[in-house]
Amino acid sequence: MAKLLRDGEKPDEFRVPQCLGIGVVLMEMAVWKPVHGILGIDPAQRLKAATVKGVQAELLAQDKLxxxxxxxxxxxxxxxxxxxxxxLGKDADLQLSFWEKVVDPLEKIAV
Structure with a gap:
């Protein structure tokens, strides 16, 4: 998964790669599929640069959400x-923003 999310991307494209990873894991949990299954990629297949570059946009596609x-x-x-x-904002606001936009809403979910 790390290769799928990081190769081919410029370092400044994701201010918070850990948050992107958390989003992928949460998506996998929600739909009960690994990221390869969500994207329709054969895990044994060598990934092409074009595929890797489009991962974030594809996961943010409305049908996936x-x-x-x-x-x-x-x-x-x-x-x-x-x-x-x-x-989630810039460095100074990141921790508070992560709490307000990710942790707090997840804590309030009633099952």
Missing amino acids: DDVEAEAGCVFASVVKTCLSSD
């Missing part, structure tokens, strides 16, 4: 979208 919402609800889907889009 709709699948997450259908399986886990709108709050969970919103958290996944936040993590995948790295929409």
